[in-house]
Amino acid sequence: MKDARFRQVSLVGKRVNKTIFNRYDVMLIPAFSILSKRDIDLLCRQSIQLSACDVEDAKVRALVGEAVQEIKEVFGAARQSGGLRLTTIRDKLVPLIGELSHCAKLGQALVYLEQNDDYTFRHSVGVALFSRLIGQNQGMPGKDLDELTTAAFLHDIGKIRIPDSILNKTGALSNEEFACIKRHPEYGYEIVKECSGITDRQALAVLQHHERMDGSGYPHGLRGGDIHPFGKIVAIADVFHAMISKRPYKNAVPFYQVLQEMNSDAYGKLDPGLSIAFIDRLMQTLIGNKVSLSNGGEARIVFIKREDPVRPLVESGGSYMDLSTIRDLNMVSIL
Template identity: 30%
Template sequence: MRWIPIMNCRPGMRLAKKIYNEEGMVLLQEQVEMTDTFIRRLIERDVSYIYVEDERTEGIVAPDLLSDETRIMANKAIRQQFMQHMSDGRARKRRLDHDMDATVSGMLDNLVHDISKHNKAMVMLNDIQTTDHYVFRHSLNVCVYTTLFGVYHGYERDQLKLLSMGALLHDVGKMHLDPLILNKTSPLTKLEFDMIKKHAEYGYRILREDPNIPRIVAHCAYQHHERLNGSGYPRGLTSDSIHEFAKWIAIADSYDAMTTNRIYRPAMLPHEALEILYTGSGTLYEQWMLSLFRDRIAVYPLGMSVKLSTGEIGIVAEINSDYPQRPIIRVLYDAEGASVPLGTELDLSQLLHIMIVEMVDVE
C-alpha cells in the first residue's frame, strides 16, 4: 500500500485501507475504485490522506491499532459524553450514572487492551476517518496517542485507564464555546482567543461536578494547556505544579493538532510537527517525555513517497524501531528518474550519509 495526500488522489486509484465514517463504521472498503465524487467528498469531510494499492509496494502494510469494535465504541462514547455534557445539570447527571459505566468505562477497557498489544510498535495512526466535528476526532486521536505513551512509559492498567479517560475528555469544555469562534477561518482577535482559552476551565468545572468522573480526569482538562515555564493557561502553572498525565496529554494534543487538517491551515507532516515540538523541549514540554515521543513516533509513515539526498525516489517500506527517523526505503527511481528493479531497498539506519529531503508525489 502507498500513503498519499488526498489532494494527490486520482480517479481510478484503488483503496488499500478502509475509510471509516463519523461513527467509526466502514464507509469505503479496500479495493474500492476512487472516483471524482469520492475524492471530493473525502476532501469535504476533512480526510488528509489515504492508502492506495500499488504493485510496487506489495508487502508494505500499515497495521490498525484499534479493532473495529473498539473504534465504534470509542466514537459512540465520545459523541455521547460530549453531547451529554452540553445538557444541563440534573438530567445530565442522571444519564451519566449509567452511561459512564456502560459506555466509557467498557470502551476504555477495550482501548487499553487493543493498544497494549502494540507495546513494541511505532506510533502511527493509520485509521482514516471522516469527521463532522473536529473535536470528536481530535479527542480520539489524543486518547490513542496518550494511551500508547502510557503503555511505553510503563503505567499499570488502572493508571492507564485514568490517563486514557483524561485524554478522551480533555477538550470537553469546547462544547461550551461559540461554534462561530471555534470554527473561524480568519485569525482570532485577542478577545476571541481569550474566549477559546476558557475551554480548559469549562472542562474542569463540567468534569469536577460529575460524580462518575475521577478528580484527576478533571485536572487533565484543566491543565493540558499549562507549560513548564509558566507560559500556558489558564493558571500559568509551572513544571512541578502540572500533573504528569496533563504533560503527556499536552504533547499528544499539540502533535495531533499540527498533523490534522484545520479550517485555517492544512495538516503538517509528522516530522515537521516533531521539529516544532522540540523547539519547546525543557521549556514547554518535559524533555524526557519528548525523547520517548521522538523514539516511538513514526515520523515517516509507512507507504509515504520520499526523495533522498542521493536524488533517488522511493517508498517508506519499514520503520526501524531503534531509529524511527531513518526507515528502510524501497527505491522506485534512480537519480535520473529511471525505474529500478523491484526489491531494491536502502536501510537508512546503516547508510548515515543518505537523508530524506522531502515528500514527493509518485505516479
C-alpha cells in the same frame, strides 16, 4: 507474474490507503477506493504490486470509527444535560483505546485520526490513544492507564460551553474570541469536578493540558514541577494530534516536521523525558509502515535509532537509506 497476480487478487474488496499512480504519475486508483477485480487487472498490466501496507485494516478503521461515534454521543449528551456518561467512557471507549494501542497497524490509526471530518471527536480519540501510549511507555499499571485514558478523552469537554460560531470559525480569531477559547480548560475542570467518579488527577489533566513547562501556557501559567504528570502527558498528546490533523483551514504539518518540532519543544514547553520517550515509542510502532518522502518517493521504515528516532533507516526498491546521514531527505507522511 501469475504468482504476483494471485497475491493481488486476495486484495479484492479491500480499501486502498493512498492514491495509486503509475510510473508516469497518472492516477490509476483514488485513495480510499474499494479494490475491484478490474482494478487488480489494471495494476497487473501496469506491473504495480500492492502489499498489505497499501490496504487498510478493516478492524483498525472500525475501532477508530466506533470510538469517534461514542465520544461524539458523550459530548452531545453533556451539552444537552450537563452530565457526563462516565460509564460509556470506562466500559466502551477505554477498552477500544486499549485494543488500538496494541494494534500492529498503528500507522493506519494515525491516517484515520488525522482526517478533518468530526475533528473535535477524532481529536479526543487521538489524544486518548497517544496519552495511553505514553503511559504504557512509562510502565503505568492498568488502573492508572485507564484513568489517564479517561482523562484524555475528556480534556476538551469544556468546549461544550464555547459557542459553535467560535469553535468552527475558519478565519483568524479576535482577541476576545481567543480569550473565550482559552477558558475551556477551566470550564472542563468545573464539569468533571461535578461528576462522581472523577479523580483529582483526572480533573487536573483536564485543567492543565495547556500549561507549559516554561510557564508560557494557560490558564494559570504553571511551570514544570507544578504541573501534574497527567497534565504533562495529555499536553504532549494534544499537541501531537493537533499538528498531524487536517483542518478545513490548514493542511496537516508534515510528519517529520511534527516530530522535529516536538523534539525541540521537549526542551522548553513539553516535558523532555516524556516527549522523547513518546517519539521513540511512536516510531518503534511504525517499523514496517510505508512513508512518503520529501523527494516524492515512498519507502518502508526498517530500523529506528534510539539516538535519533526521527530519522530512521528506510528501504525503497531494495535500496536502504539512512535518513540520519541524508539530511536533505525527510519523511512527509505515513501511508
